[in-house]
Amino acid sequence: MATHRTGYGPLWGTVRIVVGILVVVWSLAPIYWGAVIAFASVADIRRSPAALLPQSIELGNFGRLLGPGSATQGVFLSALGSSVIQALGTTVLTLAVALPAAYAFARLRFAGSRLLLTVITITLAVPVYLVLIPLFQLATATGQINTQQGVILVLTSAALPLAIWILRSHIVTLPEDLEAAARLDGAGTFRVLGSIIGPLVAPGLVAAAVVTFLASWGAFLIPLVYANSSGTEPLTVLIPTFANKFSSDYGLQSAAGLVAVLPPVLLVVLLQKYLLSGLLKGATK
Amino acid sequence: MRADRAALLPAARGPARPSPRPGRSAARRRANRLGLALVAPAFAVIAVLVLYPTISSVVGSFQRYELTDPNRAFSGLRNYTAVLSDDTFQQALLNTGGYFVVITLAVLLMGLGTALWLQSLKGAWRAIALTVIVLPWSIPGTVAGVLWSFILNPTGSGLLNSVLKSVGLIGSYQAWLNKPIAGIVVIGLTVAWSAVPLGVVVLLAGLEGIPREIYEQSLVDGADRLRQFGSITLPLLRPALAIVLLNGAVLAIGLFDQVYVLVGLDPDKITIAGSMYLYAFRDFNFGFGFAASVVATAITAAISLVYLRLVYREEEY
Amino acid sequence: MALAGATIAALTLTACSTGGGGGGGSATPAAGFKPGSLDRKYAGTTISVMMPPWGSFKKSVLQQFTAKTGIKVNLQTLAWDSIHDKVVTTEASGQAPADVVELDWTWVSQFGAAGWLAPLDQYLSAAQLKDSVGASTFVQGGKQIGVPYSLDFRGSEYDMTMLKKAGITSAPTTWDEVLIAARAVKKAGVVAHPIGLPLKILEGTSTPWYALVRSSGGQILTPKGKPAFDSGGLGQAALEFIHTAYSEGLIDPGAIGLTDQQVGDNFAAGESAMVLATGPGGNAQFTDPAKSKISKDQLQFAHVPGQKDATGPTVSLEEALSIPKASKHPEAAAEFITWWLQPAQLITAYHDPDMGLLPPSSAALKELADSGKLADAQTIQTLEPTIQAVIPGGTPTWYSKFSSAAAATIQSVALGHTSAAAGIQKLAKQTDQFASQG
Structure with missing residues (x-):
């Protein structure tokens, strides 16, 4: 005690x-x-x-949901695939864009760095619904509506500020001596990023990846508007639409719901440590 | 390569260390270029997919504009006056206030209770408990809504109705989600289910961050546990509490998923985000949708500023 | 990143133009297509069909269509609300949500004005449209954009066992008779709240009021979208009737939180003696002993009571099949609709407990009635000729706003927060406002 x-x-x-x-x-x-x-x-x-x-x-409900010859098998598997594509695509794109930016904000002092960081931080507080209609117009005008890449881009823009924050917060805590040593040995910025910062910031990357994956896996309003066709709708959009004559079809909803919670629950159980640090960095910094 | 290094090192160490005079401006230029290059992709995404639409929303809120009619025309404040005097939007503002109160109270009380409880656990127990507590946070909002709809089913096959009736707390089965005020409370609690975990994590970190010595000193001074909580824990937890409050406000104002799944766009329960969706995609009136979203964002911003001031004023201890 | 960059460039360039408007598909059938035909010309095509649960045939039934035409059907069943969401977001970008899509009567003007749906005049034969009961509800701008698959008109259901216990032997036909019967039932202690009427602020609360007004010979909106409920005092009288029933406790005080579905559930559970505007007849929910406590032979389906008598129009809240203009297989889709509208399929849809759709076809209704398989046959056949659209001339684009405002007014008047006169006045003002805002 x-x-x-x-x-x-x-x-x-x-x-x-x-x-x-x-x-x-x-x-x-x-x-x-x-x-x-x-x-x-x-x-x-x-x-x-x-x-x-x-x-x-x-297993009756699962049979009705995805058994051979079931009416929902096609849409369910397609939605599962869309969920995976959108969540993974968003995670990869977000990290690829966020890491260099986070490094720059953490280590470099350049013209406008403060301003840019402030702007990006403020967008953390921009609610999705403020950008919903203009993005809908953009997406329809460019044919990006109901496409996987279109919804991935929108999800990325929503996830980016938090990912940058999480990564920046990790990079700031890293000792600079290693980088300095590498630079003295003649390593360039991208090599420094790849071989020194990369491995050291791995826990931060995992945290940012988990947070981004969970957010995009669970997104609803964004795919409801940008990916609401039978080929692109993810599980979060499909599941509430299961209905029978008088009410929701609980059997299908619960069976599909269990499948939909499996990936996030596994992530939380396996990567809890990183997730918590990611959450804390995101919430408190 | 070498130039990179020369540019980076001083910058990384901050302005306190002056950089060598020769080549200073060239080095600075290179640092600028590198920094901007690294940030450019992220900023481009934000600029096109967040900043541009934000401005477009504000502009659009002063225009007559419909989903099915691409011709937009300046209409002054008409969208604002129409939306602000619309029953649905007024109800949405009221409801959102209700959700905010329920969610923040629930997250504060449950979060604090759970965090204190967690603090008393050690090692593996704490890790297991944390995993269990964080699980609801990972579950997609719509799935959480669906799971709660099973529990809140208005017939006897709903878990809540069945349990409450069997212990005699209710005489007949209740349609929880249909009640005007109780419905808001119940939906707010289901949202809190997903939101409490973040509160717990933040508050636990806050609790752990309070130096032990302060408690020890106060024990020496003869304070009891309750007094310690009031005079040490709560004041020092203030930044963490403010974050939880801020998060609750942001959550309530952006609330959509769970409410949409549980009660659709029912005007008794509708949120601001829901009213915006209603205007834009059910009524096809983009102008109203813009005005509603701008009003809601202005309110969020005002609340956030108040909280941020509270947090930063009290940050040092 | 390259992807982001490219798309961003594209987005910025085209940002000024907007989506919306009709899609790219053709509005007329390919040459050689015969309206109302059912052949094997489109064998091998797969069409997608998007319907709510009650509009979804069993797979085995759809296979009969495939056997006949060689056209495969990819049926997606989803909650009714979600269909609207899907249609809007896909149509706005010029895509087709499916080849055959559910069209509710409340969506007609929105989707029609947007030009999203193909005129069916060229896809279906004149005979098919003539046989269709209620097809006029789905005419927008002179074009038939949908054809009903379900005849969902409103009538009143009475549990005569309860009424007889209170000494009432025949179903009420006027509002006063309803009040008298309900008071008697309440006084006799049969049930506490005899009248089932939803009062939650939803579409399901507005429609009974429409039915009461229309049944008395009144109108809700003019074909030009002007308020008509305020002329002749019928709208106000109907509200006063609801207020009286509510304030005397004849309607469950909790009805302000009940949907039409829940009011039906309560009636089936024996908690009320009548439902004022439900439908159509032969409702399996009330006649199936597993779901209902009402004795089948004591369940009486009748014309919605009117102010003076029950002879006015019967309103029908129909649902239709439509073909998006952007559909790539409109001819195959039309064959599917033609197949559905055949009496055999309409009768299958009537008997399937998960569908339970009354055929919107005089021919199919007659066939059902002649075979003795139509529940409430007599009432239904009496009411059929009186069926009219809720709003003749088509629902305005701002209908959903009108509907919620009407429901809010009804609830407020029922609770006594507003007088019926003031409620009608405010609703009329709101209606003009909606119309001017477009």
């Missing part, structure tokens, strides 16, 4: 357990319930009152 905790009363142990249970239930209940519905039979989805524990575990 750390010293500063000596002030706690005897109740603390109980409180700690109760809070722990509440935190876990609150965080996991929607995911748990989504999984219960995804694996439930049609009758059990409609069961009233609902039973807390799964009453049936079957």
